[in-house]
Amino acid sequence: MNENFLKETTSICPECHKVLQARLVEKNRQVMMVKSCSEHGTYEDVYWSDVDEWERVRRYSTIGDGLENPRTEVEKGCPYDCGICPDHKSQTILSIIDVTNNCNLKCPICFANATAAGYQYQPTLDQIKAMIDNLAANKPVSVKALQLSGGEPTLRDDLPEILRHAHAAGIHHLEINTNGIRIANDPVFLQRVLDADVSSFYLQFDGVTPEPYKTTRGLDLLPVKMKALDNLRTAGHDSVILVVTLVKGINDNQVGQIIDFAAKNHDLIRCVNVQPVSITGRIDRNKLADYRITIPDFTKLVEEQTGGQIKRSDFFPVPSVVPFARAVGALKGTRFPEFTMHEHCGMATFVFVEDGKITPITRYANVDGFMNSMTRVAELANTGHKVKANVEMIRSLSNLKLKVLGPLIGGVMKEGTYEALGRLMRKIIMIGAMHFMDPYNFDLERVQRCGIHYAVPDGRIIPFCTMNSLHREKIERQFAKSIEPIRV
Numbered sequence: 001m002n003e004n005f006l007k008e009t010t011s012i013c014p015e016c017h018k019v020l021q022a023r024l025v026e027k028n029r030q031v032m033m034v035k036s037c038s039e040h041g042t043y044e045d046v047y048w049s050d051v052d053e054w055e056r057v058r059r060y061s062t063i064g065d066g067l068e069n070p071r072t073e074v075e076k077g078c079p080y081d082c083g084i085c086p087d088h089k090s091q092t093i094l095s096i097i098d099v100t101n102n103c104n105l106k107c108p109i110c111f112a113n114a115t116a117a118g119y120q121y122q123p124t125l126d127q128i129k130a131m132i133d134n135l136a137a138n139k140p141v142s143v144k145a146l147q148l149s150g151g152e153p154t155l156r157d158d159l160p161e162i163l164r165h166a167h168a169a170g171i172h173h174l175e176i177n178t179n180g181i182r183i184a185n186d187p188v189f190l191q192r193v194l195d196a197d198v199s200s201f202y203l204q205f206d207g208v209t210p211e212p213y214k215t216t217r218g219l220d221l222l223p224v225k226m227k228a229l230d231n232l233r234t235a236g237h238d239s240v241i242l243v244v245t246l247v248k249g250i251n252d253n254q255v256g257q258i259i260d261f262a263a264k265n266h267d268l269i270r271c272v273n274v275q276p277v278s279i280t281g282r283i284d285r286n287k288l289a290d291y292r293i294t295i296p297d298f299t300k301l302v303e304e305q306t307g308g309q310i311k312r313s314d315f316f317p318v319p320s321v322v323p324f325a326r327a328v329g330a331l332k333g334t335r336f337p338e339f340t341m342h343e344h345c346g347m348a349t350f351v352f353v354e355d356g357k358i359t360p361i362t363r364y365a366n367v368d369g370f371m372n373s374m375t376r377v378a379e380l381a382n383t384g385h386k387v388k389a390n391v392e393m394i395r396s397l398s399n400l401k402l403k404v405l406g407p408l409i410g411g412v413m414k415e416g417t418y419e420a421l422g423r424l425m426r427k428i429i430m431i432g433a434m435h436f437m438d439p440y441n442f443d444l445e446r447v448q449r450c451g452i453h454y455a456v457p458d459g460r461i462i463p464f465c466t467m468n469s470l471h472r473e474k475i476e477r478q479f480a481k482s483i484e485p486i487r488v
Helices: 051-058 125-136 159-168 181-185 187-195 210-216 222-234 255-264 285-291 295-305 318-332 367-382 386-399 402-415 418-425 444-448 464-479
Strands: 004-012 019-027 030-037 041-048 094-098 145-149 173-178 200-204 240-246 269-276 346-354 357-360 429-434 452-455 461-463
Touching (some): 004 444, 030 051, 041 051, 051 295, 125 159, 125 452, 159 173, 159 187, 173 181, 181 187, 181 222, 200 222, 240 255, 255 269, 255 295, 295 346, 295 429, 318 346, 318 367, 367 386, 461 464
Parallel strands (some): 094 145, 094 452, 145 173, 173 200, 200 240, 240 269, 269 429
Antiparallel strands (some): 019 030, 346 357, 452 461
8 A cells, every 4th residue: 555654753562662663654645654663563554544744733833932930850751741841832721630530421432430440540639739739830821721521520519619719829710521411310419519610511422312322321311411401500500511532333424413513502502512432441453443433523523514514624723813912912911821732632613503504703804814813913012012912913803794793802902801702602602622532542742742740649740641541540549448349
């Protein structure tokens, strides 16, 4: 089979986790990762399933400047110095704290529950408060968003106190990652959490029919999801992210239906966040090929299953929005979180729902033209030309249809506040995919530019993909209360 060399990178062996040189090559219009371990042989896996999309996205690559106060030194080299070390190039965009690995489910595809692990990891309240304070101390930009995860975090009765401490520490966007069971069955607990000013619920949602849940979760959870959504709506909450673990042959035929469901419930649902399944344990190589699905597969499914209402070209990689953050920050004389994540980590678009029809934001905006203007705004403001920068900011609006986007984008530009951004997000739905890595497709370039970081009890802050591929078990066992299987 002919192959076309694309670039060199660095990866790890899926078996022994030794650092390996890897090649990205094009085969049959797919981008493949090829690597060899002297002990365990050669591995080949799909990195991105469409080489044209891979090339389109590369031009948005933006290297960040990382943290001014890394927590660990460079000793063993990436990915073993995670903590975060001085080699890390991105700020923390979303922080995560696993508040427990206890769960009221036994999902076959989960990497973070007590039953699967065989031990109980549940940090104390004081440990969690210390992790929150550690995140808030990040420089030059403090953490603005925190997700409480697990296991199933709603099993902790002290969740409201954790939320209140995060607010006191200055972290005001707070998400709870949940399967929805307690939200559906315990409205009193739900109200306690809402009273603690939670921002969003990150609701596991694998489909609109029973079948995907039976396969991925072991039972039909669809009625639970519906009840959880009903309870949230009744309580007056209006920010839910549907989190879809996408598995080829399991629920990849429901992408369009899930988006349609979100559109019909857009009073409540702010985002559909798709996560192609990552293989964090050992797996037969033939099964790996059967399960592997990448971001270009997802965007193709969206176009096909929405009848072209949303096209592949409507999706942009995460760092495409960096110029906007830098421009507003330069005008305000401050810094905002900059999404300098690797361009192949995630893609998204935003849609309006109008009279039952989905319309991507790209129909109302020249995204590239607008972001190019934002780059010029930042350059002018940073070189002392604030008046010219403001003029360029006004000119940038020519890239937008003002009747639709002017008041929304203009409000964010003028105020530069979380509240203004929240008003924008409540007018649109984000449709996105974040493809977390596993040892088979692991790329250290992506690790060093990761913006999703776990805080752990020993004071370290660890990128998502290294946490789940390399560090989780060691850290959790260090702080585990029990090594007996937990029954819930």
